[in-house]
Amino acid sequence: MEVAVPPPAVAEDITLGALLAACDLHPKLPLIFTYEGRPVRPGYHVTEVKAGQFAALDCGGNPEAWPEIFVQLWDVDDGDRTHMLAGKFAAIIRKVSEHVGLDQSAKLTFEVSDGVMPMQLHCAASPIPATDRLEVALAPRAASCKPRDRWLEEQKQAAACCDPRSDKPRC
Structure with a gap:
């Protein structure tokens, strides 16, 4: 029986360093986060x-440790x-880093609220530059079972290894 794997909420879970690098490449573009199918408001x-x-x-009783x-x-x-602007966002984060010491490789989580609705946790995709904006798609951060996630990744890698279309060595 094949196990169905739900697609991730976003293509990847970017790090702080990756977001800052994109902001540094496009400092004069407005940085617009999108969530729930709409952009954040201008203010x-x-x-x-x-x-x-x-x-x-x-x-599963496995120890885990990570920066976030x-x-x-x-x-x-x-x-x-x-x-x-992306440059202003980067300046804010760097100012915090001067005082707190932010790990550039850390997992990045966004807490978003409009001040009325409860805060929601989101993960972020890689920024996408356009002519008039730098856009970062946010998606709700879902709960997961890490032992199951590791097992599914192992199954995916094993299948890719034995896939005749793969350029990897056969098992």
Whole structure:
């Protein structure tokens, strides 16, 4: 029986360093985060940036440890403001890093709220530059079972190894 693997919410889970690199390449473009099928409002604020180092046991009893950066976005209209430029966003993050010491390779999680609805956790895809914006798609961060995820990845790699269309050596 083949196990169905749901598609990930976004193509990847970018790191802080990858987001800053994209902002550095396009500092004068408005940085627009999208979630729930719409862009954040032009007056959005970065209200908090937090760095965490986590240690845990997964549901299989396996130890886990990882760094994670949380960027809190307050999705509001604020007068006649326009979307924040990518360069300004990068400057905010770097200022935090001077005081807190942010790990550029850390997993990046966005906490998003409009000030009325509860905050929701999101992961981010790689930024996509356009002529008039630098867009970052956010998707809800889903719960997962790490032992199951590892097993599914092993199955996928084993199948790719034995796939006759693969350029990898046969099993």
